[in-house]
Amino acid sequence: MANQRLKEALQRNGFDLERAAGVTGVDRKTVERWITQGRVPYPRHRRAIATLVSEAEDYLWPDSVTPELAESELVKLYPRRSDVPTDLWDRLLDTATDRVEALSLAALFLVERPDFAKQLRAKAAQGTRVRLLFGDPGAREAAKRSEEEQLGRGTVAARIRNALAFVRPLADVAGIEIRLHKRTLYNSVFRFDDEMVVNTHVFGVPGGHAPAMHLRKLSSSHMFETYATSFETVWAGAERVRL
Numbered sequence: 381m382a383n384q385r386l387k388e389a390l391q392r393n394g395f396d397l398e399r400a401a402g403v404t405g406v407d408r409k410t411v412e413r414w415i416t417q418g419r420v421p422y423p424r425h426r427r428a429i430a431t432l433v434s435e436a437e438d439y440l441w442p443d444s445v446t447p448e449l450a451e452s453e454l455v456k457l458y459p460r461r462s463d464v465p466t467d468l469w470d471r472l473l474d475t476a477t478d479r480v481e482a483l484s485l486a487a488l489f490l491v492e493r494p495d496f497a498k499q500l501r502a503k504a505a506q507g508t509r510v511r512l513l514f515g516d517p518g519a520r521e522a523a524k525r526s527e528e529e530q531l532g533r534g535t536v537a538a539r540i541r542n543a544l545a546f547v548r549p550l551a552d553v554a555g556i557e558i559r560l561h562k563r564t565l566y567n568s569v570f571r572f573d574d575e576m577v578v579n580t581h582v583f584g585v586p587g588g589h590a591p592a593m594h595l596r597k598l599s600s601s602h603m604f605e606t607y608a609t610s611f612e613t614v615w616a617g618a619e620r621v622r623l
Contacts, residue, residue, distance in 0.1 A: 381418040384598070386440050389433040390415075404428045434471070439596075453595045453603045461489075461579045461592040468594070472572035473499055477508055483561075483611045484568040484579075485515035485525060486539035489588060491546040500547075504555030512550075512558045513611070513618055517541050519562040529586050544621065551621070559618035569607050578607050 390400060400411045404425040413419045420441050421429065430437040439455050458464050469490070473480065480503060482490065490496060500510050515522050517537040526536040550556045568579040568587060574597035582590040597604045 383415050383418045383440070385435075386429070387415045389435050389440060393433050395432065400429060400432065403432050453598050455575075455594040455596050458592045458594070460589050461577075462588045464577060464592055464594070468577075469493075472570075472575055472577070473503075476503065476572040477506070478573045479509045479511070479571065481511045481513075481571040481611055482569070483513040483565070483614055484570075485522065485536055485565060485587075486543040487514070487568065487570075488539050488543050488546075490570070491543045497547060497549050500550055500556060501553055504550075504553050508555065510550075510556040511615065512547060512556070513561050513614055514543055514558070514621070515540050515565075516560040516562045516619075517544075521562055521564050524564070528583055531586075558621045559615065560621050561614050561618040563614050563617070567607065567610070569611050571608065571611065574604075576604065576607060 390396070397408045397411045397415075401408045404411070404421070406421075406425065410421075414421055420426070426437050426441055430440055433440075436456060442452065480500065504510050515525075515536070517540040522537045522540060523534070526533060529536070544558075547558060551558060566581050568581070570577045570579070576595050577592055578595060579587055579592045580590050581587065595604050595607070
């Protein structure tokens with residue numbers, strides 16, 4: 381079976397077979413067999429390629445670690461959203477060219493980043509479609525979430541208002557749309573082109589302490605499409621925000 385993940389990782393970074401062969405010290409035909417025949421390189425070669433393309437070794441060669449993940453869209457599962465590395469968020473946002481989408485209640489951890497608004501403005505100027513979905517701070521769902529997370533009354537609504545303050549400079553930027561929803565969320569979804577981070581919601585647990593999944597869209601992507609469809613469903617019923 382061909383290694384589509386390895387092929388796409390090399391192409392995404394602008395590397396050809398010769399470059400991969402050079403960093404590993406093997407010939408071009410060997411690298412070609414890694415891709416077309418799905419052969420698994422020696423550990424030292426796997427490490428060299430993973431470093432070259434800035435990917436996890438167990439993502440490029442799932443069979444070498446966990447056979448069950450060979451056809452999985454799951455890149456990595458994090459016990460807590462707060463465990464997602466900062467450099468992963470940086471890479472996802474930096475490399476997105478087609479779309480940036482977020483479905484959450486407040487996502488303060490993301491929108492309060494110092495350069496977040498400026499990065500989205502620059503992305504929109506380059507033609508990237510940006511769609512942001514926040515909870516309606518006046519909706520009962522926001523109040524209920526405060527109770528479920530065992531927070532003070534009105535805490536989630538206050539967080540949403542803070543998040544909206546951070547994105548207010550983007551309200552009239554072409555290519556950026558911001559809407560408010562009144563849905564009970566079971567997951568927060570953050571999509572960057574064909575990758576996304578899904579943060580599960582767990583009763584009684586703050587979002588930052590709940591698990592998160594890093595997914596990547598493949599040729600058969602049932603999980604990815606499930607969450608992408610969820611985003612579209614909420615988006616269709618949300619109202620454009622007036623900031």
